[in-house]
Amino acid sequence: MRYLYYPGCSLKGTGKAYDESLVAVFDKLGMDAKELPGWNCCGATAYMSVDETKAFALAARNLALAEQENGSDPIHLIAPCAACYLVLNKVQKYMAEYGHLREVIANSLKAVGLNYHGTVKVRHPLDVFVNDIGLDKIKAAVSHPLKGLKVASYYGCQVVRPYAEFDDQYNPQTMDQLMNALGADAVDWPLKTRCCGGTLTGTVEEAGLRMSYILLKEASKRGANIMATACPLCQFNLECYQGKMRGTFGDSIDLPVAFFTQIMGRAFGLEAKRIGLQRLFVPVKAAPAMA
Amino acid sequence: MSSLQIQVRIKHQEELDPDFANSIAALPGGENLSRCIQCGTCSSTCPVSLYMDYTPRRIIAMTRAGFKQEVLASNTIWLCASCYECTVDCPREIKVTDIMYALKRRAMEEKVYPKRFPTPVLAKEFFKSVLKTGRSNEGLTVTWMILKTAPLNMLKQMGLGLKLLLRGRMALGVEKMEGDPTQIRRLMEQVEVEEKKTH
Amino acid sequence: MFMENKASDGEQPRVGVYVCYCGMNIASKVDVEALRQFAEKLPNVVVSRTYKFMCSDPGQELIAQDIKEQKLNRIVVASCSPLLHDATFRKACAKAGLNPFYFTMANIREQVSWVTANSAAATKKAKALVAAAVARVAMHEALEKKRVPVHADVMVVGAGISGIHAALLLANAGKKVYLVEREPSIGGHMGQLDKTFPTLDCSACILTPKMSEVKNHPNITLWTLSDVQEVSGFSGNFKVKVKRNPRFVKLELCVACGQCVEACVFKEGRVPDEYNIGLSKHKPIYMPFPQATPASVLIDPNACLKLSRGKCASKCVEACDRAAIDFEQKVEYSEVEVGAIILATGYQLFDATKMPEYGYGKYPNVYTMIELERLVNAAGPTQGEIVMRDGRKPKRVGIIHCVGSRDKRHHPYCSGVCCMVSLKMAHLMRERIDAEVFNFYIDMRTTLKGYEEFYDRVLHDGVNFVRGRVAEVTDWAMTPGEEGKLVIRVEDTLIGVVRRIPVDMVVLATAMEAHDDADDVRRKFNISCSKEGWFLERHPKLAPVSTFSDGIFLAGVCQGPKDIPESVAQAGAAAAEALSLVDKGFVEIEPNSAWIDADTCSGCKTCIPLCPYHAISRDEQKKVAVVNEALCKGCGTCVGACPSGSAQQKLFTDQQLHQEIEGVLNYV
Numbered sequence A: 001m002r003y004l005y006y007p008g009c010s011l012k013g014t015g016k017a018y019d020e021s022l023v024a025v026f027d028k029l030g031m032d033a034k035e036l037p038g039w040n041c042c043g044a045t046a047y048m049s050v051d052e053t054k055a056f057a058l059a060a061r062n063l064a065l066a067e068q069e070n071g072s073d074p075i076h077l078i079a080p081c082a083a084c085y086l087v088l089n090k091v092q093k094y095m096a097e098y099g100h101l102r103e104v105i106a107n108s109l110k111a112v113g114l115n116y117h118g119t120v121k122v123r124h125p126l127d128v129f130v131n132d133i134g135l136d137k138i139k140a141a142v143s144h145p146l147k148g149l150k151v152a153s154y155y156g157c158q159v160v161r162p163y164a165e166f167d168d169q170y171n172p173q174t175m176d177q178l179m180n181a182l183g184a185d186a187v188d189w190p191l192k193t194r195c196c197g198g199t200l201t202g203t204v205e206e207a208g209l210r211m212s213y214i215l216l217k218e219a220s221k222r223g224a225n226i227m228a229t230a231c232p233l234c235q236f237n238l239e240c241y242q243g244k245m246r247g248t249f250g251d252s253i254d255l256p257v258a259f260f261t262q263i264m265g266r267a268f269g270l271e272a273k274r275i276g277l278q279r280l281f282v283p284v285k286a287a288p289a290m291a
Numbered sequence B: 001m002s003s004l005q006i007q008v009r010i011k012h013q014e015e016l017d018p019d020f021a022n023s024i025a026a027l028p029g030g031e032n033l034s035r036c037i038q039c040g041t042c043s044s045t046c047p048v049s050l051y052m053d054y055t056p057r058r059i060i061a062m063t064r065a066g067f068k069q070e071v072l073a074s075n076t077i078w079l080c081a082s083c084y085e086c087t088v089d090c091p092r093e094i095k096v097t098d099i100m101y102a103l104k105r106r107a108m109e110e111k112v113y114p115k116r117f118p119t120p121v122l123a124k125e126f127f128k129s130v131l132k133t134g135r136s137n138e139g140l141t142v143t144w145m146i147l148k149t150a151p152l153n154m155l156k157q158m159g160l161g162l163k164l165l166l167r168g169r170m171a172l173g174v175e176k177m178e179g180d181p182t183q184i185r186r187l188m189e190q191v192e193v194e195e196k197k198t199h
Numbered sequence C: 001m002f003m004e005n006k007a008s009d010g011e012q013p014r015v016g017v018y019v020c021y022c023g024m025n026i027a028s029k030v031d032v033e034a035l036r037q038f039a040e041k042l043p044n045v046v047v048s049r050t051y052k053f054m055c056s057d058p059g060q061e062l063i064a065q066d067i068k069e070q071k072l073n074r075i076v077v078a079s080c081s082p083l084l085h086d087a088t089f090r091k092a093c094a095k096a097g098l099n100p101f102y103f104t105m106a107n108i109r110e111q112v113s114w115v116t117a118n119s120a121a122a123t124k125k126a127k128a129l130v131a132a133a134v135a136r137v138a139m140h141e142a143l144e145k146k147r148v149p150v151h152a153d154v155m156v157v158g159a160g161i162s163g164i165h166a167a168l169l170l171a172n173a174g175k176k177v178y179l180v181e182r183e184p185s186i187g188g189h190m191g192q193l194d195k196t197f198p199t200l201d202c203s204a205c206i207l208t209p210k211m212s213e214v215k216n217h218p219n220i221t222l223w224t225l226s227d228v229q230e231v232s233g234f235s236g237n238f239k240v241k242v243k244r245n246p247r248f249v250k251l252e253l254c255v256a257c258g259q260c261v262e263a264c265v266f267k268e269g270r271v272p273d274e275y276n277i278g279l280s281k282h283k284p285i286y287m288p289f290p291q292a293t294p295a296s297v298l299i300d301p302n303a304c305l306k307l308s309r310g311k312c313a314s315k316c317v318e319a320c321d322r323a324a325i326d327f328e329q330k331v332e333y334s335e336v337e338v339g340a341i342i343l344a345t346g347y348q349l350f351d352a353t354k355m356p357e358y359g360y361g362k363y364p365n366v367y368t369m370i371e372l373e374r375l376v377n378a379a380g381p382t383q384g385e386i387v388m389r390d391g392r393k394p395k396r397v398g399i400i401h402c403v404g405s406r407d408k409r410h411h412p413y414c415s416g417v418c419c420m421v422s423l424k425m426a427h428l429m430r431e432r433i434d435a436e437v438f439n440f441y442i443d444m445r446t447t448l449k450g451y452e453e454f455y456d457r458v459l460h461d462g463v464n465f466v467r468g469r470v471a472e473v474t475d476w477a478m479t480p481g482e483e484g485k486l487v488i489r490v491e492d493t494l495i496g497v498v499r500r501i502p503v504d505m506v507v508l509a510t511a512m513e514a515h516d517d518a519d520d521v522r523r524k525f526n527i528s529c530s531k532e533g534w535f536l537e538r539h540p541k542l543a544p545v546s547t548f549s550d551g552i553f554l555a556g557v558c559q560g561p562k563d564i565p566e567s568v569a570q571a572g573a574a575a576a577e578a579l580s581l582v583d584k585g586f587v588e589i590e591p592n593s594a595w596i597d598a599d600t601c602s603g604c605k606t607c608i609p610l611c612p613y614h615a616i617s618r619d620e621q622k623k624v625a626v627v628n629e630a631l632c633k634g635c636g637t638c639v640g641a642c643p644s645g646s647a648q649q650k651l652f653t654d655q656q657l658h659q660e661i662e663g664v665l666n667y668v
């Protein structure tokens, strides 16, 4: 299987730790996934609300670039950011479903010397870890089992909805399995896929804050001592606004929120800096086995 | 003297836009608009509906019936966080999220969104940034947005920005794609050309 | 141009063409007047007329009159599908003294006006079809329908209320009935219900008498634990092979005293009880339920130690003073001949775990409706006491309608009965335990006699109705009042707000669906299924209990969701259809059978294995293939396959088909 890595804009900004830890963990597991050369913004959510076709064209450009790297096997393009994962998948589906859209995008790509035939597979790292690499291999790489770490696996919206086929939309399991494989305990909780508020935290703060707060509160109530996320925006909302939540809701919310890849890195004994632990607002040191 | 507030609530057919529903249904994802059975699953599954002036179900009904003004001026379409819950839960396979996007775009086209409301501004800022650099630069875009919509908030957000800076999570410089960013501009221009062609 | 062709019988053909308006059905698309004029000019056509409704008496009279006055010897009617009115017009011909097979139909409704948007195109297409029919009919031959005697016995498959009712009607009419049921007892779903809407009579009280009547009826042979293996033959003369699984208890000896069950080495039940939907467990030897018919215990061979491992003290045998237990029983096969078959195999219920958002299987206090039926039943797992899996009694109950129904991801159709079932249960929960009840519905469907009145009564009972489809059931508490409860999130669409309603118990009104094995069953009986898996009726309005296989009829839910009154009504209709077939004593067979030209047949045997009805054999003396006309269904497989063109089919001769094709092509 041939992989390429599509980090997306957020992993080069607020989600830098996701980028760092993912690359480090890939490295540790002997995975070859170089960054897609020349990639651009996926067109994500905000763009969709200005001009949908342009957003699709942006996404399609990345797929076309990836396809150029096709060898005998089609490329599996790993997109860790939930929004990128969704948009890249969506453009695949919609190009197949809506002829008019397909035509516009194909012609536009052609004008800049590109072509896309629909062969690239867009994958989320959770999918790759659990279904390609396999839990056994991951277990074998664990040098520091995360004893006592109680993880609320938070998948968010767009990793499982509406396109992911690798996990259940209502009660996804892959991240939980992964956490258990690392020696941690995955906490069963009902809000695994409930929206964190997305960009609302920035635009309609009251709404966004409350949505994130609800998640943190329920996770704590179910006994979690850390939350694992799979999306830079979720992580940002859930972690960086905790101070504000304490002020707004008068509640002593204080739950470390890390990228699931950081937690993997920790279990693999990778150095804190390599997996970007220093970038977190809420220190993970407090959580068992994470120091 | 009565202090009872009253308002005329009747709707005359002439006030509705007969083409509104079709124009939305014609977009990718809008095709099942007419099939809604008003069950309310979308509203109840929606994590933001508690703030909406019209629940997603009502937006669907109003769109279908041609209540264009009310729909485009509603806060609902801007509160939608694109979480796709409604889309996967709708028993009639109506892509409600796509319809929300379509309505947002329409509101922006017709310039009827709430004044100083940040989402459209944010969206446009992202758009510009991508056009220039091939990437969206969260830090810069968000700063711009705050300045444009609520300059006073800048101070409030400063703390957060500073913390991000210190942890290397927000670049002061501009992230640029590898290669030739003008390809992005050309691609976008071509999309416009192609869209005109097919219309 | 057309050939001036002589008729098949050497006479000059004199064709009458009749174009039907079908009200506006045809005339709104096809220019019938132009079509008439076109037909008039076709070769051999003597008269060409239009009429509003050709199938009406005056329409038929028109044909009869022309046959007599104009000496017509060939008739073409351009109207609807032959499926509908072939027989009507053939009869009209016969009445006027013309052999009915000198007639053909051009379908310009289903194949033209209903499916063609453009009027000019429709008229053009109709002309082509009429030209083809006129060319073909000249080649028609006089044929006679054959009469074949029928077997008077009937088989009914499935013994729920539908099968029971149909079997009793036939048996009472003096027919011998084989009633085949795959479960150990008859009764079907109705046997599991507590009370029945809208009158709330106790299900067992009205069903049990019919069950024992079945058992005691001299004309009914009841085979439980049985399955149909193979069906061959045709309407009036079916051969059916039935597989009969062992019960390991001699039916004729067992009196259902239960001594053996008491004595079994297992002191507690260990097999989830199907009748109680797994809410209780039974021992390896058990009575399916108190009123089970036949009234006999049976042994589950997988659970019984003696039968599965060969070793057991077999206390059951000791305990039975009638020596009814028989571990040596084996599978038996019975072959019977019947004239008609009624399928009444019913339905299964939607698997609620397919909708994880409702938490069935995850939260113990989420129930399906059929489970609740057992729970409230005095003969159920809790003797009718309504306690939940966690031992508590529910104070507030949420009933969710349309689970798996009206949902494109599962079943697009409405299951029809579950609104009423949900109302019935809401009423019972108010009456029995004074629980607070919420019904969550999308639309309230209470259309039949007495149903709306029942809804009114339940409204008055104080049940809360929320119009909205529930999005999710969780144990996620946001307020103190929600702690420890199941929380239902729903939009109250009539009020326009989202509500969170904490309840103790959730009940899911799951959809009725076709059995998983419906497709296998339909293949066995050579009938069709709708997209959803329901057995397909011959015509949705005019032949609702017939199928496309003559002699096979449908009763009850296997044809589509319905409640008990409708199932019983349909069972009655199916019994009447079966009776009218077998009572007549013979069937007439369409003379469209194949025949083999012995002069040219090379005896290559290509056709023999291809015939799906095993109608062809080889005459070893003449070394040619021969068709058994009684078995031939006129499918034409052999005709297409024969390398020497020796296989021919009446009503579809090469000549007729060539003329038909030429008719179309000449016009196009």
Ligand SMILES: Cc1cc2nc3c(=O)[nH]c(=O)nc-3n(C[C@H](O)[C@H](O)[C@H](O)COP(=O)(O)OP(=O)(O)OC[C@H]3O[C@@H](n4cnc5c(N)ncnc54)[C@H](O)[C@@H]3O)c2cc1C
Pocket: C157, C158, C159, C160, C161, C162, C163, C180, C181, C182, C183, C186, C187, C188, C189, C190, C193, C195, C196, C197, C198, C226, C227, C228, C344, C345, C346, C347, C348, C349, C369, C370, C373, C417, C421, C424, C515, C521, C555, C556, C557, C558, C562, C563, C564, C565, C567
């Ligand atoms: C929870 C619930 C409550 C209900 N309450 C009411 C009510 O109050 N009033 C009302 O009018 N209706 C009610 N109904 C509807 C009612 O159950 C049906 O209308 C009725 O039972 C249909 O009977 P049937 O004989 O067609 O099918 P079934 O009852 O399903 O009987 C079919 C029989 O065929 C057997 N069978 C299946 N396949 C084969 C096979 N291949 N070979 C041999 N045998 C086979 C089955 O074992 C079964 O015995 C309720 C339904 C549900 C789910």
Ligand code: SF4
Pocket: B035, B036, B037, B038, B039, B040, B041, B042, B043, B056, B057, B060, B089, B090, B091, B092, B093, B094, B096
């Ligand atoms: S869930 Fe679908 S059918 Fe139901 S109200 Fe919403 S859009 Fe309409």
Ligand code: SF4
Pocket: B042, B045, B046, B047, B048, B049, B056, B079, B080, B081, B082, B083, B084, B085, B086, B087, B096, B097, B100
């Ligand atoms: S996509 Fe938008 S409207 Fe739909 S549930 Fe999510 S936030 Fe609500």
Ligand code: SF4
Pocket: C263, C264, C265, C266, C284, C285, C299, C303, C304, C305, C306, C307, C312, C313, C314, C315, C316, C317
């Ligand atoms: S043989 Fe043994 S296990 Fe089987 S029914 Fe008899 S006592 Fe029970």
Ligand code: SF4
Pocket: C401, C402, C403, C405, C406, C413, C414, C415, C416, C417, C418, C419, C420, C442, C443, C444, C445, C509
């Ligand atoms: S009968 Fe009522 S509950 Fe059942 S599917 Fe139809 S509308 Fe839903």
